[in-house]
Amino acid sequence: MDRIRIVGGKTLNGIIPISGAKNAALPLMIASLLTDRTVTLENLPRLADVSLLVRILSNHGVDYSIDGRRQGEDPDSGQTVHMTAREIVDTTAPYDLVSRMRASFWVVAPLLARCGEARVSLPGGCAIGTRPVDLLLMALERLGASIEIDAGYVVAKAPKGLRGGEIDFPKVTVGGTHVALMAAALAHGTTVIHNAAREPEVGDLADLLTKMGAKIRGAGTSTIEIDGVARLNGAKHRVLPDRIETGTYAMAAAMTGGDVFLQGAQPEHLQAALDALELAGAHVESSPEGIRVWRNGNGIRPVDVETAPFPGFPTDLQAQFMALMTRAEGASRITEKIFENRFMHVQELARFGAHIRLEGDSAIIDGVPLLKGAPVMATDLRASVSLVIAALVAEGESMIQRVYHLDRGFEALERKLSRCGADITRISVGG
Template sequence: MDRIRIVGGNKLNGTIPISGAKNAALPLMIAALLTDETLILDNVPRLADVAQLQRILGNHGVDIMSAGKRPGDHEYQGQTLHISAANIIDTTAPYELVSKMRASFWVIAPLVARMHEARVSLPGGCAIGTRPVDLLNMALEKLGAELSIDGGYVVVKAPGGLKGAEIDFPKVTVSGTHVAVMAATLAKGTTVITNAACEPEIVDVADCLNKMGAKISGAGTTRIVIEGVTKLHGARHTVLPDRIETGTYAMAVAMTGGDVLLAGARPELLQSALDVLVQAGATVTPNNEGIRIARNGAGIKSVDVATAPFPGFPTDLQAQLMALMTMAKGSSHITETIFENRFMHVQELARFGARIHLDGETATVDGIAKLRGAPVMATDLRASVSLVIAALAAEGETMVNRIYHLDRGFERLEEKLSACGAQIERISG
């Protein structure tokens, strides 16, 4: 199993290109099931989750062609996928595929919308709490689908097709919003989703669906209206830049010091996180090429943050911020309001010497002057990269084990960091 070895203490200087967003690429790939024509997606990141979803879609009979590099392409530019679901030969998504990644459960929406039936295994993914699918199922039932659970599978049927409805989510759900929007595009009549998630990835998927002939308005607000259409066609769409990757590298620069351009990053996608970085003592300068992050000389200041749905501070950056706060002056408080069990990185950060006290959903971090390198273990996708951030600033050597979690969500992490002066390498086997 691969490991990453890091010797800390180097400032980061240079340019880090930001990849396409994993959390947009996955639902965009799934949306290809809604049409029998080809959907072309540009800037798709090369990640383990993307490869896994390709296998899942292939099981349904979807043909996916990955275009090779073109003259003038930069090595970090994402891949172009040509996705054709002309003939869906199987409406079952089996346990052995779905259990590896939660987002794959979302195939249930386009399958029932277009084929009027689906049989999808209950999902797996990161172990950060229950993350049930009840709100997704509720949305499909509102649209007229009949649901049952059979041997760990959700079986859904809509013999006459889905029908437009009013869907009011009792709490904000990104996955539920994705599923409701995709399913409603081919439903008869109008669907109104209230208390919808406002994340940029929802907007990106809605933009792509509209290019395919859907009639969606209000994406990015809490009220989305979808006028159902009988058929969608092919389109070409570029995946937006990954705001979580942007925030992660921004915190790495704040942690180590230095000056880095995050090329292709868009500040409006993570303004709340950038505001927190400024409070913590980093200099944040958006420009035409992306976002420059610098911290030269000044120490890290403690901040208090609570995670919240967009446009609030993202839960997917909570672990990275906690790593940054381990060397801040004073005490900081980080409250996790989205997922239970999302403090599994605390015990691993403690191995660097970090002082973190947990009380319910709030972590109190007492900053210290120095972290020391240690052998650590990745527990989930975002927690694993928090260990990398700590290791970059720690004295001595750190070995990060079980990095397959990292490969699910970060494209060429060690290459991007080493190009900016980090002493980091992957050790295979």
């Protein structure tokens, strides 16, 4: 199993191109099941989760091709892929694939909408709480589907097709909104989604579906209306830049005291996190080309944050911000309101010498003047990159185990950081 070795103490200076968003790419790829025409996605990141989803979609009959590299193309630029589901050959998504990535469960919506049936294994993914699928299934039932659980599989049926309805989510759910959008696009009649997720990735899916011929109003707000259509067409769409990757590298720049330009980043997608960084003492400057983040000499100030659905502080940046706060000049509090059990990185950050204590859904971080390198182990995708941020300033050498978590969500992380001056190396099995 690969490891990442980091020798701390280097500031980050340079340009980091921001990849396409993983959290947008996955539902965009799944939406290809809704049509027998070709869906082309540009700026698709090269990630383990993307590769796994390709296998899952291929199992249903999706043909997949990728454009070759062009002369002079940046090796970290996203890939262009073409997906065509001319015929759905299997409406079952098996346990051995779905259990490895939670988002793959969302295939239940397009399979059901297009074929009138779906049999999908209950999902897996990061161990950050229960994250039940009850709201996703409720949305399908509101559209006329019958749902049964059989031996660990969700069996959904709508032999006469889905029909429009009112979906009122009791709490904001990104996955539920994705599922409702895809299912409603081919339903008979009008669907209204209340308390819909407002995340940029939801808007990106709505943009693709609209290009495919869906009739959607209100994406990006808490109320979305969809007039179902009989069929959807192919389309070409560019995946939006990854706001979580953007925030991660912004926090790494603030942590090391460097000066980094995040090329292609869109500040409106993570303003709450950028505001928190400025309160912590970093400088943030936005332009049409991206975001510059720097911290020259001044210390890191403690900042309290509470995670919330968009446009609030993202739960997917909580671990990274905690790493930054371990070096703050004072005490800070981070409250996690989205997922329970998402503080598993605390014990690993403590191995660097961080002082963190838990109180219910909050972590209180007493900043320390020095972190020391240590062997640490990643527990989930976002927790793993928080360890990278801490290791970048820790005195001496750190070794991060289980880096397959990083490969799921961060494209070319070592290359991007090393080009900005980090002493970071991947050690492969047997290396």
